[in-house]
Amino acid sequence: MQSTNQSDVALMMEIQQGNIAAFEMLYNRYFKRLCAFAIKAFSVEHPADIVQDVFMKIIEKPHLYNSQYSFQTWIYTLVGNKCKNEIRKQHFSEPKSTINSGQYDENFPDLIDSKLLKIKVENVLNHLEEKERQIIILKYEHNLKQHEIAQILNIPEGSVKSCLFYTLKKLAPYFKSFEKP
Numbered sequence: 001m002q003s004t005n006q007s008d009v010a011l012m013m014e015i016q017q018g019n020i021a022a023f024e025m026l027y028n029r030y031f032k033r034l035c036a037f038a039i040k041a042f043s044v045e046h047p048a049d050i051v052q053d054v055f056m057k058i059i060e061k062p063h064l065y066n067s068q069y070s071f072q073t074w075i076y077t078l079v080g081n082k083c084k085n086e087i088r089k090q091h092f093s094e095p096k097s098t099i100n101s102g103q104y105d106e107n108f109p110d111l112i113d114s115k116l117l118k119i120k121v122e123n124v125l126n127h128l129e130e131k132e133r134q135i136i137i138l139k140y141e142h143n144l145k146q147h148e149i150a151q152i153l154n155i156p157e158g159s160v161k162s163c164l165f166y167t168l169k170k171l172a173p174y175f176k177s178f179e180k181p
Helices: 008-016 020-042 047-060 073-088 115-126 130-140 146-153 157-176
Strands: none
Touching: 008 020, 008 073, 020 047, 020 073, 020 130, 020 157, 047 073, 073 146, 115 130, 115 157, 130 146, 130 157
């Protein structure tokens, strides 16, 4: 019986050997997080379908993963690219103005037990440019490092750093009312 503490790379190596239980572990570890990422970063309507397609590719072609690279970065990149392709197919030119929060509420970090803050965050994220929204979500909801975000979005790490700086500066006034006295 496998340990649920196995690294992503170890699980992928087992998947490459045909171990379905290892696949189920990775699937359970990432599915909800990737759906939340697809909804919030790309405003896709059917995130579960997109993430499911990515996992189907993994089970069909596990040899495409190179264990020299971070599995987490690789899978987020796959989901991001799939979302972009889906958006292109549907000819969307702008992100949706609202997101159905019920689809990802359980994935929100439990920072403050306040629906008002959640609503405020959603509204602010919806008004960011797509790249800004993606970077903020990957950094603060998925806790990825700047170099991982750069790899996922295929942009220089310096661009991630400057986008984080300017976006946080831009967002600060929206959250003044939540500061503690």
